[in-house]
Amino acid sequence: MEEGLLGESLIIDEAKPLCRNGSSSATDMSKRSSKSSTTAVIVLSTLVAVCGSFCYGCAYSVFGSILTVGGMIGAIFSGRIADIFGRKGAMGLSVIFCTIGWLAIALTKDSLWLDLGRLSIGFGIGITSYVLMIACGFSLFYLIGNVISWRALALIGVIPCLLQLTGLFFIPESPRWLVKIGREKEFENALQRLRGKNSDCSEEATDIRDHLETSQQHSEAGILDLFQRKYANSLIIGVGLMLLQQFGGFTALAYYASAIFVEAGVSSSVGSALVAIIQIPAVVLGVLLMDKAGRRPLLLGASAANSIGLTGIPWVIMSEIFPINVKASAGSLVTLVHWSCSWIVTYTFNFIMGWSSAGTFFIFAGVYAAAVLFIAKMVPETKGKTLEEIQASLTQQQ
Template identity: 30%
Template sequence: MAILNDDSTGPEASDVQSKMSINTKASKNLRRIAIISTLGGLLFGVDTGVINGALSYMSSPKELNLTPTDEGLVTSGITLGAAIGAIAAGRLADKFGRKRVLLYLSFVFFAATAICSIAPNALILIIFRFLLGLAVGGASVIVPTFLSEMSTPAIRGRLVTQNELMITGGQLLAFIVNAALGSIFTNVSNIWRYMIAFGMVPAVLLFFGMLTVPESPRWLTMQGRTKEALSTLTEIRPDKASSEREIQQIKDTLAQEKETAQARFRDLGKPWIRRLVLIGIGLGVMQQIIGINIMMYYGTTILMKAGFGHSAALIANISNGLVSVVATYIGMRMMNRVNRRRMLLTGITGTSISLVLIAIVSATLSHSSLLPFFVILLTMSFLGFFQGCISPTTWLLLSEIFPQNLRGLGMGVSTFFLWFSNFLVGFFFPILMSAIGLSLTFVVFVGCNILSFIFAYKFAPETRGKSLEQIQLEFKYGDDSGVNPESK
């Protein structure tokens, strides 16, 4: 009798062990897919972060002899391209699939990076930084969408924000490579070319990695390829029954949304769709005008203005990248435990205080040897709040709020405005700093933070713990819990 009742033997135990094995395999498959697809995020980080250290070298008279306007265009040209790439990639991903478009983008990443590294003048560099931006913008739309469609509500927050971790990891990697090359080759003025060329490495990894990744099951279902969708889901879900239920749920949602099946701009005439697209646009603009990319693009320049030497600024900037990665990881762990709105409002409060203090110390300690150390501590504080609270929450919300048949278009429109705002910030920052100085420039961004807080408080939706279909229905039929989390 003891043998018959032993929990470690018999058919029941065998079933349990089989299910555990399936769960482990599904989890590993999902992690592998997430790691490979987020190489797009790593490239995003490397290609936007590398300019931080390379700019001061390429601006020198011995190299490209850039003016403040040239610096703004070289730096922000990538984000102007990203604005266009974001809106185009959303439509292309809806038509050709998430996987195929990411595969094609890896070619663009590689070729544009290679030409940027050998650019003979500012014009060629600006043009190909713009073309590189097409791939960056495309990745910024497709990777979060792809991850959102691969995940379940329980892990969606952690999985989608893994892309943000890879972005900040790519920026940190770029900062480390910049500092290493700048410290080793101290008298080599064209070292910026090697800094930029490093971006070709993750582009190659993305290409070969995407060859092994399946297509999004949600996109396959939209195309009527249900068997393929089910096959994919059974590899990344605990059991076949849950996969079949998910396929049916997607089908039901698509059936209810036949009127928007083709995802055209004319669908914006419907009030509920227009409202959520405007919220998406607002979230994208809000994220950028807070001022993150004055730190990520001009961090080395800011530290040199504050009093650090060139090599010291490159090395100190690594701490900014490290804080970004750690904060993103912490934010990723908090995502399923803390409401989205609370994350946003806490983050904006922190970035606002950090910018106010930077403005104060840069005005009152302008001739003090303590200024660079205060500035680096406060930029680290700013980045901690932004990368831990604001950035991952924004990208997660953008991946969640749009209905399935409009997700590509909605993400594209929203991230177009996000990247265009990024372009404006990147372009005008060196011009502002040259015209009104470091302290007053930060005062301008304090005002932008206040506007962002007001928007987030009034319009940011709460989506934690809800399926994508539930979020869609709440927006469509006016359920307050889809818009105002304070009621929850």
Template identity: 30%
Template sequence: MSSIIMTKQKGSLYILSITLVATLGGLLFGYDTAVISGAEKSVEAYLIQGLGLSSFLHGATISSALIGCIIGGILSGYFSSAFGRKRSLIIASILFLLSALGSAYPEIFFFTKGEPTMGLLFAFNFYRIIGGIGVGLASAIVPMYIGEIAPAAIRGRLVSYNQFAIIFGMLVVYFVNWGIANGQSLAWINDVGWRYMFASEAIPALLFCVFLFFVPETPRYLSLKNKDDHALQILTKINGAAVAKSILSDIKQSVNVSTEKLSTFAYGKTVIIIGILLSLFQQFVGINVALYYAPRIFESMGAAKDASMLQTIVMGLINVIFTVIAIMTVDKWGRKPLLIIGSIGMAIGMFGVSGLAFANIIGISTLLFIIVYTASFMMSWGPICWVLISEIFPNRIRGQAVAIAVAVQWAANYLVSSTYPMMMEYSGGLTYGIYGVMSILSAIFVWKMVPETKGKSLEQMEDLWKAPVPKKSKAV
């Protein structure tokens, strides 16, 4: 009995250590997308104003990493299938490292420091896009990696750690940027400080790359490549010998049934559509508007700049607290209840903000409704969408299907973020009302179409998508 307990404890520590290494990819996801916030004005002064370029090119430069995110999402399917989940994450870590150093010193090799040129602007955007490709790869493959290696009973919690790492990475870089700029002159920040902000990402990127060499490939991928002995060794470390053999048997059965392609897999279109809609709704409810434009939202509602930054920090703390709530409850309550509760909470928050905007009422009530909205998202759609995307797709098509879902998610992110300023010029109340409607539609979608996956192995979930075998009628 004691040996069984010790085996379980060793397995728990092993899977936890593997998960923590993988979630460094999530931390870099958050770090890379948020680092630009501290360097944005310096980049504008150096590369945009220095060249006398338009505000459009400024916006395109600041958001260029999103283009890389879409490319990385698309490439993730090929990379994860051709090179494996682990090697793909190593590639992502190298891209993060190159982007950090290249964005900090885009003059290296070809240009002269302090002399802005169009070529230098292209070089800076090139390095930012490289980092975006790393983000796109990590956003798809980290949840997939954790989902494929985690025991079914705690898979939701472990995949949700990735969302916590993303939020934590954003918070870390905010403090890093503040630490670099604190007490320094504007001239120093515009000359050197912004470079340190980008270069600081090289530290977690290097750690991620090194630690990845000490974690295994996922058993599902190894089985797909007919490396069953290696897969069994890893499953045994995580689950124990008896359970490992049973899991490997289920994996082999699922990958050996046939080799259908994405388009011909039984019920493949249904599961792909559900994955795409999960990604679309996660963005169409407007969360990245709340994250990217939080200070501007509060300022437009009448808050002074210092007060708006303080309110943004409050929202950051709310993000962390309610992501932890999701981690603690996802494997107890299930995915569907959390998503539906979160959708209702988001709708209340957005309709509240919309009503106050139409009534021209600005005050603490607005902040409270935004907190309700953000808290509802962070306990539901924030982490749970990634959990479902990592687990609903059958083994044989998971890499390709996750790539499609993640690429769609980044494209939707870009669409929502880029249209928000234009929509706000037309009507703030209507804008928030649209996000509220999307929240209601997301609840209906989950209720009607999304299956509950709590406690099911990845192989058991394949049965959800298989066409039922018609019964033969008996002869009369």
């Protein structure tokens, strides 16, 4: 998985590893077993990535729609930043902007700096939304926001930034990015670290090089180059999932959960606690089921239970469906669509609720019903496939 949620950060460079433990004469059973192995480096890389996403969740829960404006600006540059500085470099740059933003919010005595702090956090989030996108901070801030001040919340938001910045020194860079820029030795070392020192990564390395060589026969594409027939399916799937995710009300519910509970006759503190209690196990369940049940069935089911899948899996799908020569531009475009729709939903939610509370949620329900049909018709299953296999299957569908 590259350049999306749980993907193209450094965590797992494709949907199904091809490395083989032991020698080339190992049995088929041992090969299959090694494909599903999880190394300590992969676990550490995942934890480092989650720290950045934690910050994303914290900011989402605390601040208003100006955050999404920063996200839109960051999204425009996210793909190029990830390609120029690498996936680790993009996360490091994001940490700097998020830390500056949190400190500005915590220490400010002026509303202008409060807004600039929000904007800085949004920009940092927008950069890494192309690299990773897991809302791990929602639930904690729903809980502790009831008992501590907003300045203390902002200082707490600095903690995951510092943890991530430290963790970046101990995890490898994305192997695909390394081979793309010609750093062959580092590519081999990074791949070996991710798969384990006793794994034979020669077949996987060959596949990655072959796919890169094929894709580099085409020049690096800009956003306008995406609007070609050969990219149509990938673009429709990537943009469509983001539209359905946002217009299904996910962002509005995240921002206005407390107000919604109050209008329903439940205290904001109790309502926030309920959201946290439900959301944490739901997100964990989604992560556990993603590779066991597959992306497509989970997306279909998640249209009725958002936190399990439709929150995060669209980012995983986005990371898997675009060829490497358009990945930067496609990632920026899809992420820009996400943040633009997020701003629209956040800005208009109160107006729509003023028109009709029941009507608002009927609209959201209708969008998720449409999501079920869209996913069933358009979204391929990517579980257990390498990025190269996914590209081949999308090409055959055209």
